[in-house]
Amino acid sequence: MMSLFFILITAPFFVGIILKVKAKFAARKLPSILQPFYDVARLFKKGAIYSTTTSFIFKIAPLVYFVSVLMAALFIPIGSLKGFLSFNADFVYFAYLLAFGKFMMIIAAMDTGSSFEGMGANREALYSMLIEPAFFILIASLALFTDNNSFYGLFLNLHISTNLSYILGLAAIYVLMYIAMIENSRSPIDDAKTHLELTMVHEVMVLDNSGFDLALIHIATWIKFSIYGTLISNFIIQNEWPLALQIGSFFFVQMAFAGVVGLLESFRARNKLEKNPQWIIMLSAIAIVLFLTTLIITQKIILY
Amino acid sequence: MILFLLKAVLILSLGLFFVPKNRKYFFTFSLHLALVVISSFLIFNTFNQVASLKFPFLSLLNNTIYIEIDKLSAFFMLVINFTCLTGIIYAKAYLEPYYKSKSSLEFALHYFSFLWLHIAMLFVVMFRDALAFLIVWEIMALTAFLLVIFENEKKETIKIGIQYLIQMHIAVVFIMIGFIWAYSQTGADFSFDGLSVYFESHNPLPLFLIFFIGFGIKAGFIPLHSWLPHAHPAAPTHVSAVMSGVIIKMGIYGILRVLTYIHHDLFNIGLFILISALVNGLIGVSLAIVQHDIKKLLAYHSIENIGIIGIGIGLGVIGLAINIPALTVLGFAGGILHILNHSLFKSLLFYTAGAVYTQTHTRNIEELGGLIKKMPKTALFFLIGALAICGLPPFNGFISEFLIYSGMFKALLSGNLQTDILLFFAISGLAIIGGLAIFxxxxxxxIVFLGTPRSDKVTHAKEASTSMILAYALIAITILLIGLLPVLFINPLIDIVSIFTKDTQAIQQAIPTLNSISISSGLFIVLIALFWLVRYWQQKRQNIRKDATWACAYTGANPAIHQYTATSYADNFVQISNQITNVKKEFKNFEEAEIFPKERTFQTHSSDKIEDYLIKTPTTFILNFLQKIGVFQTGKIQHYLLYAFAFIMMIFILTLLNLI
Structure with a gap:
């Protein structure tokens, strides 16, 4: 329960920090860190326009998407704080739940009959399909490494101490970070600040959403960032640490992660659109290296 | 008593030919119902006792044929009954448009075949004697053939029907060879039970492979699948649903049944099943993405789902071989549950797709669109089926895939390097299959239900009739029941799995996990409802408008032309997978001198490479060869006399030279 509270409390500041870092590097005047929060609050006060082409799918999709992300947050532990829900192979449920949300958002975008949203929808479908194996291989390596198979058990028993396990930790963080970027359609897959619909992925999918629905979609993005930030922080937090230190380092990692995302977005150009699939498959390749490393660590592959 | 009733149904089925045309449906429906009630009694009894049910049925060539029902048979009987029952409910409305164009005899034959298909499938899983098994297997293939060619006025349908028939007979030949081989080697019973004697004393792999080919043709294992994507679209919808839902599962039944008799050297068998299943899953779903014919697309998804079932079974067998009970139990449990699940959501998808076909008279999804406004219930049920087939919670497909996943993750910890690498492929394969299914x-x-209509075929569509919706609802309720309360189904599942391994501890440990899944899924639905209410409350006080879709300030957009099509949606996937999907684009490029471009056409085709290489290329080669020989057949009697003369001369000369 505690972990859910911390994940949700850090979520609203995530996008704020990213914006702040980006503004700093672009030498622009810094927006308030609460700016995204104000934006959403304003949306909650607004009415909505629904396209005449759409059906109930379009109305229910943002709710399903939001709830799926919220539910996904229930599974995530922080250090030795157990997630709200935890069972064997809960990461499978986690991944499929997020997929359900995405499924609904994709068909909602197609529901509008707009060619732009169709573009976004089908890119989202392709990218999230390509990223799926990377996540599963990563989790499989962790399961193998820690001899456990639930999120809580995985991270509780994740002791990064030997040389090879540093590689494991770093590679895992790298893969997770870019999964987060792809899940949230940020650079280098997509550029949140572009204004050309032809090259957008996620932004263009929600062109027709407004008011309450759009607010929920924004909040879902925050929570998604926060979820992946928490997963990353679990690699650093060790469960022998006192609770205060665990929580302190959780906040630190969350902020650092947001900062890194801002930094990357400031300095990295987006990929050429047609190179995106290759680039995403590259993450799976890194995950495979990770898996092999784990096989060496667990002495299933014996090197002489 | 049961036996008498069963035989009475068999004899009464002949009555279908004598009943007046307008009563035929009622008559066949009651016979199906009787059959379901009788067999359900048997299923119930089987699950309520430890031993399997065995009693004599009739004597054939001085042999007494026994009906023997164990848990595995009972499970398959359950699947058969459910799909056939919803099929016959659905058939009422589906066949109505044909009422005038088809004669009474044709209707009688169709219903008769459907009933006998149901009967034959029940007997396939009840008989152990090889001869009796082969006879009912043959009846199953023949009745299915008659059902496929219902629309026999189309030449294409007849052709596909014959292709189906030929391939089914190749399957029968392999199964027959399998039985005869085992019989000739051991001299034991000419039955499934006789196989155990053979498997005990020989290397099981070669004989298993023969059976695998025979049953694999039925199940649609790649590369033996080529009948499937043709037969499903050609058949009437309730038949396609039964074909995809249960007929192909008979192949899986055969493989499972043979596996129950093999107790050693299992690793290679498991490996073989696992690899072919992974290939099936990946190629099946990739080819599905590029199809435009909705029923063909669903047929390719059947191939994919056979793959998922196969992954479960393959892992189960590997688990047996290397002694990891968790992998065995969860693999088999997931695979077997997926058999039921697939029969449910696939028949639901076929029924809804069939309703779309009856309303719009097209199966080409590029001509559809916006149907959710005309057929909201059908759309909703299709969506339920789609979510279930993608394995998303809280639907049933998730439960079986989850069982397989949790088996794999458990085994990862206790396996050696070899198994870990296999599991690595299985895990990533299953993940990719899941992602592609969502795509x-x-x-x-x-494309079918959302957006705006792409042709005027959609204009006159109406909601499906009540009996169709009844069929949908029956299935959808079961789908949700399995998805939300999987624990209810776990005990029968444990019974079935215990045929393969006695150590079912791992699945009992899975019960609390499944309970947590029920809770999570329940919470998921409750939260959605809650946020719906919150939004309702928020929007009540706001200005809610309806307007055209936002086209980025361009007001001239016509969604009917500008929206995405199936081809454009699949395009970015095709770009990275064209080795498998084999899509060819046909268009003329613009020339430089062409200042005012003329009208253009653009076409895409996809073809199944495996089918091309395995079926089409050899048959065209043979045909070409035969056509060359055909030169001799001039049709003139003088020529034939000449041939006879030449032949006699040849014999004469050869004899003179002492060559013969």
Whole structure:
């Protein structure tokens, strides 16, 4: 329960920090860190326009998407704080739940009959399909490494101490970070600040959403960032640490992660659109290296 | 008593030919119902006792044929009954448009075949004697053939029917060879039980492979699948649903049944099943994405799902071989549950797709669109089926895939390097299959039901009739029941799995996990409802408007032309997978001198490479060869006399030279 509270409390500041870092590097005047929060609050006060082409799918999709992300947050532990829900192979449920949300958002975008949203929808479908194996291989390596198979058990028993396990930790963080970027359609897959619909992925999918629905979609993005930030922080937090230190380092990692995302977005150009699939498959390749490393660590592959 | 009733149904089925045309449906429906009630009694008894049910049925060539029902048979009987029952409910409305164009005899034959298909499938899983098994297996193939060619006025349908028939007979030959081989080697019973004697004393792999080919043709294992994507679209919808839902599962039944008799050298068998299943899953779903014919697309998804079932079974067998009970139990449990699940959501998808076909008279999804406004219930049920087939919680497909996943993750910890690498492929394969299924079904659902109509065929569509919706609802309720309360189904599942391994501890440990899944899924639905209410409350006080879709300030957009099509949706996937999907684009490039471009056409085709290489190329080669020989057949009697003369001369000369 505690972990859910911390994940949700850090979520609203995530996008704020990213914006702040980006503004700093672009030498622009810094927006308030609460700016995204104000934006959403304003949306909650607004009415909505629904396209005449759409059906109930379009109305229910943002709710399903939001709830799926919220539910996904229930599974995530922080250090030795157990997630709200935890069972064997809960990461499978986690991944499929997020997929359900995405499924609904994709068909909602197609529901509008707009060619732009169709573009976004089908890119989202392709990218999230390509990223799926990377996540599963990563989790499989962790399961193998820690001899456990639930999120809580995985991270509780994740002791990064030997040389090879540093590689494991770093590679895992790298893969997770870019999964987060792809899940949230940020650079280098997509550029949140572009204004050309032809090259957008996620932004263009929600062109027709407004008011309450759009607010929920924004909040879902925050929570998604926060979820992946928490997963990353679990690699650093060790469960022998006192609770205060665990929580302190959780906040630190969350902020650092947001900062890194801002930094990357400031300095990295987006990929050429047609190179995106290759680039995403590259993450799976890194995950495979990770898996092999784990096989060496667990002495299933014996090197002489 | 049961036996008498069963035989009475068999004899009464002949009455279908004598009943007046307008009563035929009622008559066949009651016979199906009787059959379901009788067999359900048997199923119930089987699950309520430890031993399997065995009693004599009739004597054939001085042999007494026994009906023997164990838990595995009972499970398959359950699947058969459910799908056939919803099929016959659905058939009422589906066959109505044909009422005038088809004669009474044709209707009688169709219903008769459907009933006998149901009967034959029940007997396939009840007989152990090889001869009796082969006879009912043959009846199953023949009745299915008669059902496929219902629309026999189309030449294409007849051709596909014959292709189906030929391939089914190749399957029968392999199964027959399998039985005869085992019989000739051991001299034991000419039955399934006789196989155990053979498997005990010989290397099981070669004989298993023969059976695998025979049953694999039925199940649609790649590369033996080529009948499947043709037969499903050609058949009437309730028949396609039964074909995809249960007939192909008979192949899986055969493989499982043979596996129950093999107790050693299992690793290679498991490996073989696992690899072919992974290939099936990946190629099946990839080819599904590029199809435009909705029923063909669903047929390719059947191939994919056979793959998922196969992954479960393959892992189960590997688990047996290397002694990891968790992998065995969860693999078999997931695979077997997926058999039921697939029969449910696939028949639901076929029924809804069939309703779309009856309303719009086209199966080409590029001509559809916006149907959710005309057929909201059908759309909703299609969506349920689509979500279930993608294995998303809280639907039933998730439960079986989850069982397989949790088996794999458990085994990862206790396996050696070899198994870990296999599991690595299985895990990533299953993940990719899941992702591709989502890609495919977002495509189908959006192109068929969402957006605006792409042709005027959609204009006159109406909601499906009540009996169709009844069939949908029956299935959808079961789908949700399995998805939300999987624990209810776990005990029968444990019974079935214990045929393969006695150590079912791992699945009992899975019960609390499944309970947690029920809770999570329940919470998921409750939260959605809650936020719906919150939004309702928020929007009540706001200005809610309806307006055209936002086209980025361009007001001239016509969604009917500008929206995404199935081809464009699949395009970015095709770009990275064209080795498998084999899509060819046909268009003329613009020339430089062409200042005012003329009208252009653009076409895409996809073809199944495996089918091309395995079926089409050899048959064209043989045909060409035969055509060359055909030169001799001039039709003139003088020529034939000449041939006879030449032949006699040849014999004469050869004899003179002492060559013969």
């Amino acid at each position: 495919c079904f977002t495509k189908v659902f959006s």
